[in-house]
Amino acid sequence: MQLANWRLVKELMRTVDAVLEVVDARDPQSTRSLRLERLAERQGLPVIIVMNKADLVPRNICEGWKKFFELREGLRAVYISARHRMGTRVLRKVLREEVSKSPLAAGVFGIPKVGKSTLINVLKGRHSASTSPYPGLPGYTKKAQVFRIGGNVYLVDTPGIVPPEGVGVEREIRLTPVDTLKNPVKAGIEVIKKVLSHNPKAFLEAYGIDSQTPEEILEFIARRRGLIYKKGGEPILQEAAKVVIRDYLDGKITFFVKPPRP
């Protein structure tokens, strides 16, 4: 697992003209990094909020968040689905609008598991034929490749992995690989509670279990997947909890946090 590292983030930031801050469209507020945004501001770099995994969120909710970022936070925002290759044209357009410099290089930043690598691959894939070094960045290309993603827009192919902010489960599950979580059941239950508070049907949709009780949901998933102790036949809740956390991070569980009222 690649580690989040401010030093690398800063280094990457010095070499780009714009910051694409990827956040999770299901919960943009707790997957953004204010520290990253402040850092970019201090460097005079425009920040574009890229709400990814928008395939899991209704359009009007994405629009609401976009308005929130643009009207209240003064940041351009787009919503995309890297997985479904949706929204990347708008992203390129906004980049060009935000940075008058030409050519321009953008970097992809964000906390773990928001979809940075997926986005880079999608943008790169479509334009792999036009790969070329970015003019005017001597030395830099030794460390990272820069890809042309259309017009005079280039993308650095190394993501800036930002340490997750705040406290609570979101930070824990993004900072620690799932298999090394100290207490996966506790973390899993917190994830379930969070999701249920926004979408009571999420686990019915994802696993076919119609319950609002986290322990019951874990037990169901464990039994369904044959995650049971050989002796005694009890469900292995910690393995079920890992399934839930992985699926949550992998964008397989549908919920959304409502944007603040305008």
Ligand SMILES: Nc1nc2c(ncn2[C@@H]2O[C@H](COP(=O)(O)OP(=O)(O)O)[C@@H](O)[C@H]2O)c(=O)[nH]1
């Ligand atoms: N539903 C959904 N899942 C996505 C999307 N983009 C990425 N993912 C999933 O989110 C997980 C993390 O993606 P990854 O690109 O590795 O995130 P990174 O840690 O920010 O580089 C993976 O399981 C991806 O398949 C998307 O647009 N929609």
Ligand SMILES: [Mg+2]
């Ligand atoms: Mg990655």
